[in-house]
Amino acid sequence: MSRITRENGRMYCPTCGAIASGTHCGACGAVLERAPRSGWWRRVAATVVDNLLLLIPTTALLALLPSALGTLAALALQGAYQIVLLAGPRGQTVGNRLAGTRVRSISTDGPITVRQASWRWGIVVAYSALTLPNRPLLTALAGGIGLFDVLFPLANAERQTIHDRIAATVVVRV
Numbered sequence: 001m002s003r004i005t006r007e008n009g010r011m012y013c014p015t016c017g018a019i020a021s022g023t024h025c026g027a028c029g030a031v032l033e034r035a036p037r038s039g040w041w042r043r044v045a046a047t048v049v050d051n052l053l054l055l056i057p058t059t060a061l062l063a064l065l066p067s068a069l070g071t072l073a074a075l076a077l078q079g080a081y082q083i084v085l086l087a088g089p090r091g092q093t094v095g096n097r098l099a100g101t102r103v104r105s106i107s108t109d110g111p112i113t114v115r116q117a118s119w120r121w122g123i124v125v126a127y128s129a130l131t132l133p134n135r136p137l138l139t140a141l142a143g144g145i146g147l148f149d150v151l152f153p154l155a156n157a158e159r160q161t162i163h164d165r166i167a168a169t170v171v172v173r174v
């Protein structure tokens with residue numbers, strides 16, 4: 001497999017020179033080289049590190065501010081952390097750096113946009129928010145969706161979670 005070439009943000013097929021994206025050249029069908037997808041345990045490790053890192057500031061905000069304001073402030077902090085770092089050129093949170101992974105756009109293999117990072121994070125927030133009313137059924141539903149999302153990479157070749165799939169992102173090895 002020869003290397004895909006990139007110029008001015010476009011990728012060109014190494015075989016026929018056509019503008020290419022995805023896993024196969026649309027013009028000649030050649031298999032295009034892609035960054036190796038991260039394994040499942042690296043993804044889990046990155047998430048655990050990020051959660052541990054955010055635990056103290058999140059707990060402090062929830063303890064110091066009135067409950068609704070504290071929740072909003074904690075959400076803003078976590079959203080800023082995820083979106084600013086993942087939409088940056090490295091595509092890495094602290095957890096990703098330690099785990100040797102980064103988040104990339106599946107169509108370009110390059111950095112993701114703020115919009116993609118927002119979708120990625122927003123999906124997780126949306127199902128996590130089901131725990132807020134403190135109803136056992138909704139909390140169980142949030143847990144079920146969360147588990148499905150986390151396990152989904154084990155069942156597809158691109159190793160994508162549901163939130164990756166919706167945001168058109170992929171987690172790759174550095």
Ligand SMILES: [Zn+2]
Binds near residue numbers: 013014018
């Ligand atoms: Zn081609």
